Amino acid sequence: MTEIERLLAxxxxxxxxxxxxxxxxxxxxxxxRREVWAPEGxxxxxxxxxxxxxxxxxxLKYASEAAADQASVHHGHTPIIEFTSDTEAKVIxxxxxRLYRTPENPLYxxxxxxxxxxxxxxTYVKLPVGWRILASRLTRLRVEMRKVF
Amino acid sequence: MTEIERLLAxxxxxxxxxxxxxxxxxxxxxxxRREVWAPEGxxxxxxxxxxxxxxxxxxLKYASEAAADQASVHHGHTPIIEFTSDTEAKVIxxxxxRLYRTPENPLYxxxxxxxxxxxxxxTYVKLPVGWRILASRLTRLRVEMRKVF
Amino acid sequence: MTEIERLLAxxxxxxxxxxxxxxxxxxxxxxxRREVWAPEGxxxxxxxxxxxxxxxxxxLKYASEAAADQASVHHGHTPIIEFTSDTEAKVIxxxxxRLYRTPENPLYxxxxxxxxxxxxxxTYVKLPVGWRILASRLTRLRVEMRKVF
Numbered sequence: 001m002t003e004i005e006r007l008l009a010x011x012x013x014x015x016x017x018x019x020x021x022x023x024x025x026x027x028x029x030x031x032x033r034r035e036v037w038a039p040e041g042x043x044x045x046x047x048x049x050x051x052x053x054x055x056x057x058x059x060l061k062y063a064s065e066a067a068a069d070q071a072s073v074h075h076g077h078t079p080i081i082e083f084t085s086d087t088e089a090k091v092i093x094x095x096x097x098r099l100y101r102t103p104e105n106p107l108y109x110x111x112x113x114x115x116x117x118x119x120x121x122x123t124y125v126k127l128p129v130g131w132r133i134l135a136s137r138l139t140r141l142r143v144e145m146r147k148v149f
Numbered sequence: 150m151t152e153i154e155r156l157l158a159x160x161x162x163x164x165x166x167x168x169x170x171x172x173x174x175x176x177x178x179x180x181x182r183r184e185v186w187a188p189e190g191x192x193x194x195x196x197x198x199x200x201x202x203x204x205x206x207x208x209l210k211y212a213s214e215a216a217a218d219q220a221s222v223h224h225g226h227t228p229i230i231e232f233t234s235d236t237e238a239k240v241i242x243x244x245x246x247r248l249y250r251t252p253e254n255p256l257y258x259x260x261x262x263x264x265x266x267x268x269x270x271x272t273y274v275k276l277p278v279g280w281r282i283l284a285s286r287l288t289r290l291r292v293e294m295r296k297v298f
Numbered sequence: 299m300t301e302i303e304r305l306l307a308x309x310x311x312x313x314x315x316x317x318x319x320x321x322x323x324x325x326x327x328x329x330x331r332r333e334v335w336a337p338e339g340x341x342x343x344x345x346x347x348x349x350x351x352x353x354x355x356x357x358l359k360y361a362s363e364a365a366a367d368q369a370s371v372h373h374g375h376t377p378i379i380e381f382t383s384d385t386e387a388k389v390i391x392x393x394x395x396r397l398y399r400t401p402e403n404p405l406y407x408x409x410x411x412x413x414x415x416x417x418x419x420x421t422y423v424k425l426p427v428g429w430r431i432l433a434s435r436l437t438r439l440r441v442e443m444r445k446v447f
Contacts, residue, residue: 142398
């Protein structure tokens, strides 16, 4: 990659993750499928389930079901980006998420509010349509639960 | 635009919004006027008032009066940036704001603390002095009110 | 600097600060030393101590001792970046930090949780190994203390 190609790739990767958050919090699963994930996408949330969700349609099934009975606010911060080839990058995003669950939510556990802090460790790949998330592993440094209102 | 001009414009737009937050939280209205907004700027906060504030001097009057009796903390995250021409961009910023109001504040409503999560949907224009915010519409996904201390 | 060199420097500076947060919250002091700070680094936290910590080994001693008995979450936002020469930049980062202290912590003051909002005002220098933090001054707009759990 030339320096300019690297800068463009960095910017594109940031846009992909920006759309990841925007689409998730707006439950815009069509944007998630078309602009964020690779079809072979893989999501790991080890604190919830050891086995990864994959391919993308399984990621989507999990995420859209979990999100059905919640409002959410996800923010991502200060990515550390390292290219392992012209078509692959390893990225770590700091994150903060707030999930406002209702008793109808399958993950409901007596609390109505999860507030987490952690990191996504991700692999992005350059496909013909552009950069997409191939793999994402979310771990949290800390989780706080509380009732709201 | 060449690729490099696009990257420079993206970076400049991020700087403008960074100064938006910095100036607001420091009540540096001179920086807001000179480095952030277009003179024809328009701000919409539909949850507070349906009609937009415009031009910039009206935006400033509203913001500086609302801010007079409050401390604030605004953070912006992961912008989604799309150029509609060489001199115009549509940008969505995720945001989180905390307003610590005192009873003297005209917006005081019995709570002393607003904690909001939402998005700015904005139009930036390239003026002779550089990129500036022409229009900003703020909506919140969620608002929490609580008393502090 | 050419425009491209400036964009590359901006991106590198963002990576350095991303690693600052990542390394601090993971107590990866080796990354802090090798990839974040200049050997002559200086850290000022005036609300805690008027005199700066310097050189880097003193910064590290302070930070690693303070961090020994705490978990932390640091996030940085929307940097304002200004180059004062080809090898020096002034940068302001908005920040939010959460420190979860235990009674063993030397800064323990009866509360177990500090939640702060403020800004880093920093100087970055370009060394043969890349851009590094030469000086950082942290001030907070607001601090909240509370007990958790």
